[in-house]
Amino acid sequence: MQSSSFSILITTKNRKEDLAFTLLKIQHLLDRSNVECVVFDDGSID
Numbered sequence: 001m002q003s004s005s006f007s008i009l010i011t012t013k014n015r016k017e018d019l020a021f022t023l024l025k026i027q028h029l030l031d032r033s034n035v036e037c038v039v040f041d042d043g044s045i046d
Contacts, residue, residue: 005035006034006035007036009037010037011039011042012040012041012044
């Protein structure tokens with residue numbers, strides 16, 4: 001695993017559309033090699 005300069009942490013529950021929108025908006029950051037994104041799902045049913 002490569003060391004990241006910073007991490008983006010996202011928590012979500014039953015917000016599939018909002019999560020997709022958020023990931024789309026930060027895609028330019030996720031394309032960088034020094035950024036990681038961790039999504040925490042709290043038992044979604046969607």
